[in-house]
Amino acid sequence: MPSTKYIFVTGGVTSSLGKGIVSASLATLLQSRGYSVTIQKLDPYLNIDPGTLNPYEHGECYVTNDGAETDLDLGHYERFLNRPTSQANNVTTGRIYQSVIDKERRGDFLGKTVQVIPHITDEIKRRIQILGNTGEFEIVITEIGGTVGDIEALPYIESVRQLRWELGDDCMVIHLTLIPYLAATGELKTKPTQHSVKALQESGVQPDVLVCRCEHSIGEEIKRKLALFCNVKKEAVIESLDAETIYAVPILMRNQRLDEVVLNRLNLPVEDNLDLVNWKDFLYKLKYPKSEIRLGLVGKYVELQDSYKSIVEAFIHAGAANECKVHIVWIHSETLTVENAGKHLKEVDSLLVAPGFGERGFEGKLEAIRYARENNLPFLGICLGMQAAVIEFARNVLGWKDANSTEMNPKTRYPVIDLMKEQKKVKDMGGTMRLGACDCDLVEGSKVREVYKRKQISERHRHRFEFNNKYLDDFEKAGLKATGTNPDMGLVEIIELDNHPWFVGVQFHPEYKSTVANPHPLFVKFVEAIIKASK
Ligand code: GLN
16 A cells, blocks of 8 residues: 555634634545545644543543543544544543653653653654554654644644654645634624744744635635745645535535645545535525424533534434434523423423533423423433433433432432442542443333344443443333443433333433434434424
């Protein structure tokens, strides 16, 4: 196999320009031309992983099959490419330093002074090439978090400089920048981009392609100007206009021929084989839905919707599969009370109670679930949402008034959700939850068995607490059934309510596995049930 090609994506001018989406879109185009591609993200912060960061800091923490707690951009990579990522796809400065310091303690550096260059940069370069060295991928796209000029990003940019030198033509750099529009003078401004390219050049890195985010078309004149000032070919100045949906970005990038520019630069053939038929079909269904539903999403970070990124995207996929527009109505769990839960939920056709941690807003989640259970409102509970459904049932159907999770009340008389024995010993909070893919057996005749159409499934987990099997019989006799269990540990992974149009709680996170090519069956069938129930 010829050598792996490396594409680096850096950012300039400001953060949040969508490097993740541009990387995923380019990868989608290359994959649609038959290339095997993967994307990885280098995060310059010092945490080992984002698992211990709260959603205000970092949005959703995405989980891979192998149990890595990662940046939410990995979710985009999987959703666009329909290919799983792993621990190797997300590297942080914390992890880099940890391995270098571990080596130092082992004496691996043989008495040398350990320095940023070459020891940290060598470790960065080694990590960058792990996926390429598996031989599985022809092209590895590496997104560098943060913005050029950030102090934390310096060792990464230096590593890119070294790799460009070592890999020659097998390596290229795409720089994503912003072309702001000054309404007062009606002008698009290129100076911030010129400065950020200069900052990159000062670090010894010359970008090959500029992707320019803009609200208004930049036109030929600005492309010519940027090409001249930034040492790039004019056709390599790519306009990236704001899109209606992130899923339209591959098409916008195609229209600007980003894929061709990249393949030419990497000396790879550009054949007439680009296949975007299914992608365009998905976009069409997204744009022209035939029905609409309103889903109430209850959580405590509703003002920060990135916290529920994968759930929102899973509903976009499932909506398109049903040719239905899913309107998400965000409901803050802290505002829900016994008195007003009904009023809030009368406005929606269905309820989703989101994953979460801690006591804040928890009682409001229980009220929402009670309303859904009593009023036949289709309900899906994910992780903490499933645990809340169990607690609500224990309190209001079984009559165990102080039933709770020991996460919320360690002294409860009815710990219907509790820590597993192994979890009780845990002292370090980072990376110690039940994480990653686990098998789950589905009960014959259950709703989920119909949904998945299989006996065994595998889904990803991220939690410490579990259903307490001591109470299983009481629940089942009263009508709340365990319809999915872990074959190795007997843990309850799914609960379902009898005599309800759709009441399902899952201990795992199905949202992580939904992709454009493969919308998740649980979301697809949930949306289908909502459409049916709201007719
Ligand atoms: N806080 C709960 C637990 O740790 C649920 C976690 C979640 O919703 N991801 O078990």
